Amino acid sequence: MAHIAxxxxxxxxxxxxxxxxxxxxxSALGVYGASVITAVTAQNTRAVTAVHAIPLDIIEAQISAVLGDLDVRAIKIGMLATPGIIDCVCRALKGFDGAVVLDPVMIAKSGDALLAPDAVSALRRRLAPRATLVTPNLPEAAALLEGPVARTPAEMVEQGKALCAGGAQAVLMKGGHAEGALCEDILISGGEVLASVTAPRQHTRNTHGTGCTLSSAIAAGLAKGLPLVEATAEAHRYVQQAIAAADGLNVGHGHGPLHHFHHVWG
Structure with missing residues (x-):
């Protein structure tokens, strides 16, 4: 029987x-993926040139169709764009008792905004408390807290605890925007650090989609029944391998994607 996310x-x-x-x-991690599209972007490795938000009734209908038929064990939430979409998703998820991984997507790798400024507070108030795990990068965590960007692991822990205090069950503070030879992600729940995963910082501009990939990899692990710490560690390993293989793809002329199927081809 397939594991479904x-x-x-x-x-x-x-x-x-x-x-x-x-x-x-x-798919790469052995999980059947279903999808609900919240917005269509005209996008490549260089820029986001247009964004079209999907009508709310269509978003709600997609969620209802999937959850009404498929045995979904985990949900990953990414780009939501507007406060209306955030409210719509919150309503549609009432009654879902599986894991929810929220990646608070705000800005594309190209620097283009993917979340309306007035949607940040809605994300913090409505959706973060609904999530099993929130996975912000350092600028996203700062925006959610309306504070400065964390510069040290101690500040990352402090901000992760603050997000938990605001309602999130657990927070993975991602250190990709920090400096130093090592990239550290810190998993926090309540007032405690559950785990810290580190890897040598890889020097490549082909990191488009890293946050999406990590959060969906964690959701895949949770859909397979892995505990949160184990799912996070497995996802971290997968992403590091996908980044290491990214330069071999040679896709586009800007910030290229990771190699999601590095273990299959290339």
Whole structure:
């Protein structure tokens, strides 16, 4: 019987992030991926040139269709774009008792905004408390807390605890935007650090979709029944391997994607 995960996110026409990266990741990790599209972006490795939000009734209908038929064990939530979409997703998930991984997508790798400024507070108030895990990068965590960007592991822990105090069950503070030879992600629940995973910082510009890939990889692990710490560690290993193989893809002329199927071809 297949393990099933659902991604609720935006579409990336370039294929490197969003729904496309999520489904590739889930498949690569042995999980059947279903999808709900919240927005369609005109996007490549260089820029996001247009965004079209999907009507709320269609988003709700997609969620209802999937959850009404498929045995979904975990949901990854990515790009939501507007406060209306955030409210819609919150309503549609009432009654779902599986794991929810929230990746608070705000800015694309190209620097283009993917979340309306007035949607940040809605994300913090409505959706973060609904999540099993929130996976912000350092600028996203700062935006959610309306504070400065964390610069040290101690500050990352402090901000992770603050997000938990605000309602999130657990937070993975991602250190990709920090400096130093090592990249450290810190998993926090309540007032405690559950785990810390580190890897040598890889020097490549082909990291488009890293956050989407990590959050959907964790959701895949949770869908398979792994405990949160183990699912996070497995996802971290997978992402590091996908980044290491990224330069071999040679896709596009900007920030290229990870190699999601590095273990299969290339």
């Amino acid at each position: 659902l991604t609720i996110a935006g579409s990336d026409s370039g294929g490197g992030a969003g729904i496309q990266a999520d489904l590739k990741t889930m």
